[in-house]
Structures are given as C-alpha cells and as structure tokens.
Amino acid sequence: MKILVCITHVPDTTTKIKFTPDGSKLDTTGVQFVIGPYEDYALSRAVELKEQFGATVTVLNVGTAETEPSIRKALALGCDNAIRIDAEPTDAFFVAEQIAHICKQNNYDLILMGRESIDFNGGQVHGIVGELLGIPSFSPVMKLDIEGNIAKMAREIEGGKEYLQAPLPLVLGCQEPIAEWKIPNMRGIMSAKSKPLQVIAPVNPQELTKSLSFELPPPKGACKMIPADEAEKLIELLKTEAKVL
C-alpha cells in the first residue's frame, strides 16, 4: 500500500493573530509554526496503517523552505520520504493541482490530509484533488479501517456520525479521533535527518482566489458582571438589553 499525507505548516492554535500595519500579511514575529492539528491525526493514522500493513508513507507539503522543520517532524513520526513543492500555498486550487500532479505519477492508494488548514479554514483541497484525479473524496473522516481494497470510514455529520465504505483509491480529509496523536521518539528524530526530501518546482501556477487584505474583529466591549445572588436578572438583560431572547 502507498499512502500520501499532505500537511500544512501553520501558526500554533494558541497564537494571538496579528497582521502587519498595512494589513497585507500575517505578522509572524514570535509565532510558532506547527503541523496543522488535523494533519497530525492524518499522519498518525498513516503510520498506524504502515505498522499494520507495511505501507510506504510519503509526506507532502506545498511551501517554502521555512516549512522543512514540519516536514522533518513528519518523517520523525514514521513517514518514509518527503516531497516539498517549492511555492507559497496561497490558493486552494493551486495547492490541489500540485498534489494531483504528484499523485498522477505515483498511484497512491490513500491520500490523507486534514479536514481543513487552521489558517484559512477552506476545507477544499481534498475535494478538488478528488475531482482532479477522478476518485472519491470524503471529509471530515473520524474513523478509517482498511479491509482488502475497501476503506471503512465514519464521517462526522451534524449531531452524529455517518458510516460508509468505498473502494480505494480515496482522498480523505481527516479529524480526531481517527488515531492517537503520536510524538516522535529519539530514534525517529535521528533517522528523519537522513530520509529523502525531494524539492520540486510547482506546475501550472494558476490561482482562482487572491486575498487582498486582512483584518481583526473589532475589540469586544467590557463584560457586564451580574452578582451570583442576582443570577435570575440575566434573563431580563438578555431579553431587553442584548435582545437575544
């Protein structure tokens, strides 16, 4: 079995987001970049499947050289080799075209990624890759088992789960609890340094969207405190002042 895991390199979930004064880009001062949390789950499940079936796991990232620490971490977690498409991942269609291009040359059985990146939250690359390759895609997948040529999955829906099955190959957008989060061990970290990382130039640099400017939400007004022994007054305030009841 051949598995491709596509990862993002994004600000840690605890980051306080701020932009440069002209609002044109993220102010990265003091920001720690990590593998997106949804892709951490995808990577962990890929490594579990490798342990179960002896698969080859390739990790892919569309990004500049700054993303290599995240790629090395994925290799330390148990991926066998890595591909970096040397480009800024500014548009989902562009990123999907890069992934599809690599897939066409490699015939992966499973293409895993996160349900969405936690920077732009688009949640569309898996679906576009599925269309470009003409194979099914599912998201958000929270359970994945392989039986022969069939993937048995659970997809989270509003208020519950949908269980489904489909033949490989597939593209899946993953989320918790598809696998236990893994932390690289020392042996993994040492071996990651010598695993192959191929850097490839992008193809067909066409974008369908362009973010022109960024802004923060307006600051929140002060919180109105209600004494605990007058808690019942909350309902009246919600009704007459906030007008939400």
Added chain:
Amino acid sequence: MSVLIFVETTEGKAKPSSLEAVGYGAKVAEMLGTSATALVLGDAQELEKLGNYGANKVLHVADSRLNTGIIQAYSNAIAQAMEKENASVLVLAKSSLADAVAARVAGRLKAGLASNVVDLPNLSNGFVVKRSIYTGKAFANTAITSEKKILAIKKNIYSVTPTSNTASVEAFTPTLNDSDFAAKITNTEKATGTISLPEANIVVSGGRGLKGPENWGIVEELAKVLGAATGCSKPVSDLHWRPHHEHVGQTGVKVSPNLYIAIGISGAIQHLAGVNSSKCIVVINSDPEAPFFQAADYGIVGDAFQVVPKIIEAAKKM
C-alpha cells in the same frame, strides 16, 4: 447568468441555514442583476415556499437515491445544475455535507471557492468577499478571480424576512452514473429529538467545571427551557462525558449563534476559536480570573450548581 443556491434538506425540509443561504443568494442575484434558482436534491416538500426567501425558481431532482447525502452524486448534480442555469455563482450554507460537496464542485468547474463568508460580496472592483480565517480570529478580504464562483456562508450572517412570494418548481434530471454511487453509506447515527448544534440560535455549553457527566442535568434543562442546543469543551469530549459531535472549539464544531452560554468553561483560546462569532456570550464560572470573561458580554462569578437553577427558574417565567 444566474445565482444557484444549494438547499440542504433534513427529512424533506430545507434546513434553516439553507433558508438563510437562499435569502443571501437572492440578494447576490439582485446585486448582479440576475435571478436566483434554488436546487433541492432528493424527495422534498413545500418547495414553492423557497420563494418566501427570495428564490425565483426551484430546480428539484426527485431522485430517491439522493435522499442521503452521497458526496460524489451531489457534486455531479450541482455541477450539472450550474451548467443548465448558466449560473456564475453557487451559494451554500456551510455544513458537513455542503463543505465536502462544495470542494468537489470547485474542482470540477475550476471555480474559486471562498468558505466561511460573513458578508455580502463587494462588487465595486471585481468580486471580493469577506471571510472568517484563523478559526474566527481574523478576516480576509478575498477576490475570486475565476469565471465561476462558490460562496460557502457561515450561519447567522444574513437576515432574511420571509415574504409571501412563491417560486416556480421545475423538475430536473441530471445524468448520474453508477460511479457517483460507488460509496455506500452503511449506517447513520444521529442524536434525535435534540436541536442541531451548528443550526441552533442558542447554545448552552458545559465544561470541566461541572465536575462529571452526571451533573449535565442543569445544562440540559437550561437548554430545554431556552430551546437551545447543548455543547461542551474539548476536555469534556476527550473524557467521554459527552459525545464528540458536541465538542465546540478549534478542532470541533464552530458555532455562530445569537446567544452562547458557557458554564464551567475557563475559555482556552482553542475553545474561543469555536465560539467567537456568537452575537452574545454569557460566561458562568466560579473562577473570577477565567480568561473567558474577557470574551464575554455578560458574566456571573459563582457556583454553577447555585447560579444555573436560578436562571432556569427565571427563564421558565419568561
């Protein structure tokens, strides 16, 4: 040219978020000087009433194979409806199904997709939408430059007042192949009799401050009295006190209700990411230093087991 709105149904009825999408799509059509067509897949009722929300026409694919949300088949049907209507814009309300489907339609039609859209597009210089990014922590103004455009809108961003207008209903039969149905849905587990969390106008959430799953009665009772959905923090879902589909936050469900009431949740930045689009936030916590108070509109410092019953009593008298 036209604007197509994908209307998602549950048990044959349009979801409230889809009615909002119809209103939004009709407004976009008006801005573009064109008409709005709603698309409904599978068996459904009262379709002409989508005109109340602004649809000029309803395309109905009465194919019972589409009564469940098969992603490939839905994407194919929507793409064919786009072509039939010569639609330049597709509008959908974000959901587990709509997100997965919108992505495939984007790939198929080579359409620029903006997700988490929070306002009407700005057409003064191209086609620019404001969308929520960094899980609600910021916004991007994004130009869609492709000929066909897809907007997946966040809930509670556009208010539509229903009229008495009705829409004409037209049957539509897209060409669907066996391969569109290659994926089989084998079972669906769904909480019944409760209000859907992403669709709810009011959400009552509990955190670790409630000390155990046996204490969820006050959360559920307050939710019931207010007609609200129940949610929880990540630790609560990780501890299996509550199911994962109730987990609100960065890696869980993102909600944007009119009112969010948090009981015993300290307000970690990852939880705030899932609720910061709420119109009004109430925080009840015994710790006056809980960071959630900084993001709240109303706060009560106190023991939830004493405070919440008082609120329930007051709400019952409302």
